[in-house]
């Protein structure tokens with residue numbers, strides 16, 4: 001699409017946007033003066049769907065009415081409640097329904113998956129991680145290595161960008177896998193880097209890892225509900241994500257997990273067990289011999305938080321009618337438009353560090369601010385823009401196709417450079 005930098009052009013794009021009515025389904029926070037903020041932080045915390053209250057309220061009513069009987073008698077019985085989210089979740093990440101479950105939170109799920117999929121031996125004990133992966137991933141991986149009595153210094157391989165570069169080259173990642181693969185037990189990569197907004201080639205990284213006999217898993221915190229994913233067909237071994245960013249499941253929302261179907265019947269996998277992973281038909285016989293659910297639900301430990309699942313269900317219903325393909329198409333245009341406006345301006349204080357190729361990024365552009373970044377961020381904030389600052393020098397901006405407009409992007413650009 002050919003972009004133009006005047007406001008009328010942004011208005012025109014909004015007018016012709018087939019997804020324009022979705023914005024009305026969300027609460028847009030307000031400034032002190034009563035006007036809506038320019039919310040560009042959906043990569044951090046997605047906005048609240050207006051239907052969330054009704055979904056949560058339904059469960060509060062049923063709790064009030066039925067007490068414990070709500071597990072079976074609630075309008076949406078709590079016993080199987082998480083199953084009501086499964087099909088939609090599977091569509092979002094491109095998986096079969098038996099391969100996905102919403103449970104716990106991201107870092108907890110990461111550890112549960114590592115119990116099953118990080119099986120270090122003396123000859124093959126290494127973990128390949130991106131050097132700039134999210135801190136929680138680094139901490140979790142370091143602790144897993146220690147738990148298995150190895151040392152991070154010799155077991156952790158970090159993929160780094162080339163000298164004086166900020167993002168990784170796919171060819172360098174693949175070369176590293178080719179070179180070190182025989183000693184790598186697990187490749188643990190993000191779908192999208194939280195800091196730079198770089199989207200990784202999940203399919204090629206997985207394929208390269210498998211060719212060297214490695215297990216390949218992904219942290220999809222910034223990819224779920226953002227990129228078009230095809231986890232099953234890409235043969236990804238396992239993945240985890242959070243649902244509070246692009247998925248709009250609310251602060252601290254229940255996380256998500258995926259395990260490829262080829263492992264679902266694998267009795268040799270180590271797993272930490274809990275009663276919610278036990279065969280549903282016999283769970284309440286309260287016997288002590290564990291029988292596994294034959295799906296990824298067998299990784300569940302506890303009965304899930306229904307109020308949180310209700311909030312997430314409200315958002316999943318919206319995603320389902322909008323469709324990931326239409327969302328992605330608009331997302332590419334929104335982000336492309338933001339990039340166009342910033343690049344056109346040629347302001348020497350702002351560098352876009354996110355890759356320019358559409359297939360190497362999602363909604364987010366990360367702007368490296370060379371001088372007085374925090375001051376600029378504060379000014380943006382005081383002018384009604386919500387976006388986040390990441391140390392040492394980056395402002396992250398994420399126009400989200402469900403509720404952001406082209407005019408949001410245009411107004412942000414006006415404030416950024418005025």
Ligand SMILES: Cc1ncc(COP(=O)(O)O)c(C=O)c1O
Nearest residue numbers: 105106107134136194219221242
């Ligand atoms: C890429 C990534 N990984 C992990 C986490 C940690 O998530 P949680 O607090 O849900 O465990 C985050 C949180 O923002 C994240 O962005």
